[in-house]
Amino acid sequence: MELTRRDFLKGSAAVGGTLVAGRCLVDELETLAAAPGGAAAAVAEEWVPSTCWIGKQDCGLLARRVNGRVVKLEGHPAHPRNRGTLCPKGVGQIMAIYDPNRVKTPLIRTNEKGVPGQFRPATWDEALTLVAEKLKEVRAKDPKQVLWQKGRSKQEAIYDKAFVGAIGAVAVGHGSYCSDAGYRAAEYTIGPHANANPDFRYCRYMLSWGWNITNSGGNKFCWLTWNQQLVAAKERGLKVVVIDPYLRGAGPFADEWLPIKPGTDLALALALCHVLVKEGFVDRPYLQKYTNAPFLVQADGTFLRVADKEQVWDEATNSAQPFDAQGVKPALEGEYTVQDKKVKPAFQLFKEHLTKYTPEWAADICGIPAETIQRVARELGQNAMIGSTIVVDGMTLPYRPVGVMSYHVSQQELGFQFYRAMYTVMMLVGAVEAVGGLRIDSTWKVHANFEAFEKIKIKDPPYDYTLGASKFFPIRTSNPGMIAKVMLNPQKYQVEKIPEMAIIHMANPLASFTDQPTFMEAYKKFKFVVVLDPWLSRTADLFADVVLPVATLEKYEGPIGASDMYTDATVFRLPVMDPLYQSRGELDIYLDLCEKAGLLYGKNGFLDRLNTELGLKDANALDITKKPTVREVMDRAARAAGQAEGIAYFEKNGVWVKGPVSAKKYYGYAASPPFNGIRHRLYGEALLRYQREQQAKGADKIYWQDYTPLPTWRPPTMWSSPAEYDLTLISYKKIEFKQSRASQVPLLAELAPEQRLAINPAAARARGIQEGDEVWVESHNAVTGETRKIKVKVELTEAIRPDVVGLPHHYGEVARHPWTKGQGPTPNTLFFTGEGYVTNTGDNTFHVRVRVYKA
C-alpha cells in the first residue's frame, strides 16, 4: 500500500506519544537530506536589459536569465518611467514569450477567406517571396492601393516612415479609435500634437476627465509614470475631481466624483466656461497676448483683416490696429465700428455664446447638479491663482496649478469640439502650458497641423479612400472603419480607387476596431492580406493569405524616448533571448521583404529611407547597396542618437539617462517667444470657413454641423434612438490587459478571465437581472436603424451610473488559443462607425444606445 503524507499523519496519531520522538528523528534526517541539494548546482545567471514590449509606455526592464532561459522580468531601476517596477502586463508577458500557441512558422492559407483559416507552414523564403510578388503586382498599378494598417505606434521612424515610404503604401494607425480627435483639437487650438495632462509636480487641482486615473490605458504614461506622479501629488495635497460615468480604479484617488452622462462632456465644459467668465476667473493678459480672443470678428463670422492682418481694438488709441502692433492694448469685450462695419472681439462673441450655457442648463444634460458644476468651476478658478508667478529653473513663469487629464474622452461624437471647449476652460484661466497647468506629454513644439488646419483646401471629388481633404471630413484622421465603409460603397463617398492589398502590422481590425460586420464585408474586398503577429489574431484567422510570425520581447527596436516628462532618457528594445520558434523582429522581416520586392537598395529604397528617418549620416549612414544586420542598424541608430558607444552601451546598461529636461523645453510659456509665437485659437475661424465650403459642395448637415467657430452643444445623434434603447454603452480598458496583445496571456487572463457587463444594481433590478446572469446587450444605430447584439454575463457595481453600462475591450481577439476560448465577446460588435458615430474629424465614438435584457 502506498502511504500518502496524510495517511502518515493518521498513522502517527494512532501511536500517540511516539509522534514527538518520531518528528525529531525525521527532522534531523530531512535537514541532512536538504543540505546537499542547496547551493550546489552551478547556474549561469545574468541580467539582460531591455524595454517592455506588451504595453504602451516602453518601460525599462531587466530580464533575469538562467542558463539562457528568461525566468523573470523586473523593472529597470534607472528608467525614469517605471523606476524598477512593472505593471501586471509587464511582469506577466514572460508567459507570452514562451507561449506554445504562438504562430511558430510563416503560414500560407489553403482555404477560402472569411471563415476560420486553414494554413500550411511555409519557409520564410517561400512566404516572403509570395508577399513580394503580390506587392510588386499591386504596386505596378498604384502603390497607394497597398494599405498598411498598424496597431500601435512603436518605431514610427522605421516602420511607418522608412518601410511604408519605401513601398509607397498608405499608412493607417489606430488613432481614430483612440484619442485622435483630441490630438486634432490640440493641434488646431493650442498647437502641439498632444493631449492634455497635468503638470503633476506643481498641480493642485485636477479634473480627471474621462480618464480613469490608474486604469485608463491610453495616453503615454498612463500605467506607471503618471500613477507614480499622481500618488506623490496626492500626498502633496492635489485635489482630484473625477468626471466619468464609471468610477472604477479612480476610486481611492477621487476627492470628488462627477458621474457624468456619456457624450455630454461638451455641455459641462461650456458650463464651466460660463461660470469662470461670469465670476471673473479670466486671465486677461494671457488672452490678450497669446490667443486670438481679442481679434475683431465681423458680422459674417470672419476676422476683420487689413492687409491680410487680423485686427484688434486698441484701447490706447481707440482704433482698430493690427494685433501685433507695438504697444497695443487690445479690448476683449465690447462692440466697435470699423470702416462702417460692426465688429466684436472674439472673446465678446464667446461671452455671448456662453450666456445660455448656465450650470442649470448643463445640470439636466449632464446629470450633475448645478451647484456642483458651479462649485467645481469656482474651485478651479480659485486654484488657478490667476496672476501669480513662480520661479522654475531660474525663470519667472506664470503659475496656474490647475490641470486636466483626459484622453479617450475624445471618443464621442462631439469629441473634437469637447476638446476645444476643455482647452478653452484652461485658456480662460491662463493655464495652458503654465507651471502647474495644462501640459503635454513631451517637450513643447508647435505641430505643422497648427498652420495646415488653417489652410485646408477642400477638394472636389474623386477623393482618395482615406477621404483626405474631402467635403466630409475637412480635418480628418484616417479611420480604418471609414475606409472599410468607403470600400463597401465607394460611390457614396465619391471615391474611385479602393485598396487591394493589406499589410496588417501588429493590428487586429477584425476584433479591436468598431463595427465588426462592416469590416467582415470590407476585408473580403482585399485581394491579398498579410498579417504580422505573434499570435493568430482574429484578423489573421479570417482573412490572412499569409501570416508572418513576429517576435515579442526577443527583438531589437529603437531608439525609444524614455522621458517621464521631467527626466530625459533613451532606450532600445533588446532581445532578451533568441526569437522563439521561427519568429523574427519586424525590421528583420521588412529588410528581407524589401530585398525580394526590389525596394531595399539604392536611392529611396528602404535602406536609404532608414538613413533619412533615423538620421544616419556620414560614418553612421548605412551602405545602401548592402543588407545590414538588424543589430548593425540599431548600432548606427544609437550612435546617431548621440550615444558614442552605440548599441553596446544599451546592451550593457539598458537605459541612457540624460538628466533633467529643462523647464524651458516643456513650458510653452518659457519658449522664446512664448508658445513659439503662435496665438491659441479661442475662436476657430477656419472651422466656420470649412462649414461653408462643405455646404457649398453639397455635403450633408451631419458632416458640417460641428464645424463651428466656437464649441457649440447639440444632442448627440445616438440620443435619437428609440426610447427602449434606454441605456448608453461605454467601453473601457482594464489594467490587466493591453488591447489585443494580452488577453491570451494566462497570467493576466487569470486575473480577469472573462467579459462582464458592468451595470448598476438598480438598473439590474429593474430588469430582473442578477449578478452573473447572462444578458443580451443590443445596440441601435440612430441613423441607419441597424441593431446588433451580443450575449454576456453581468457584474453589478455601484460605481456606474444607473443609465450606463460598460464593457471592457480586450476580449475575443486571438483565435484558437486555449485561454481566449470562452472569454466572451468584444464590445466592438456593438459600436458603429460612420455618420452619427464619428466626430466631424472622422474619429470613432465608443458610445451607443443599447437595451439590456435577460438571455
Added chain:
Amino acid sequence: MARYGMVIDLERCMGCRACMVACKVENNTAQAILWMYVFRFEDGKYPNTHVWFMPRPCMHCDNAPCVKVCPVGARFKREDGLTATDWERCIGCRYCEVACPYGVNYFNWKEPARNYYLDWGDKDLASVTNGEVPPYKNPDLDKAYGLEQRRIAGGGHTKGVIEKCTFCVQRLERGLPPACVANCPVFALHFGDLDDPNSNVSRLLQKKPSFRLLEEVGTQPRVYYIGGRPPSSESRQIEPVKARV
C-alpha cells in the same frame, strides 16, 4: 537580528494586481494559487460609492494559529519573524488552512506540473527551456534556507501539500525585498525590520495610524496597513480572482 514585517499603504494602492503576478512568477505558483491577493472593494451606494483596494499577503503572525495546529512542525516561526512552511515535511492535513483566519493557505489538489496554465510539453520549446515546467522556473526555490536549513522557499509545488507566501525568503537571503514589494508600481508595499525604530517600515508606522487585519483575534500579524480602514461587513468584493483552496 532583523524581524521582518510589511506595511501596506492603502492610500497608494491602485489595485493593479502587479504584485500578484510578480509573486506568481518569482515563486512559480501554479494556476489559481495566489499567495498575494489584492481585494477590490466597493462601499456605499451610487453615487456615494467608494472603490478601494487591499493587498493581502500572508500575515506572518507572531501568534500564528497555523503553526500551533501543524501536527508535524512543517509550519514554524523563524527568528526573523517569517512564518515558514517546510514543504518537504508538510503532510497536507490542511489544519493550517482551517486555523488561519486570513485564508492565505493554498492546497495543491493537482499535480502542479500539470497545472501551469499551458501545455509546456511542446516539442519546439524543449530546446529553449530544457523541458522546465514552468519555463520560467526559478532555480532559487529548490534550496534549503536559514538556520534550520529547511526547504521553505517556493512552496515546493507538490500535490497534496499546502503552500503560502514566504515573504520571498529566497530573496531576503540575497538582501532583496519580497517580489511584490520590489515591483509595486506605486510603492504602496513596504518591507523591513519592525524591531529597528529607524527602518522604513517603523518610520511609516510612527508617522501614520495603522491597523492589522482581525487584530481582535490575537494573531499578532506582522503585516500592517496604513492610510485606510479594514473592510467592513458592508464592503463588497468586486472583480474577484478565482483561487483554488
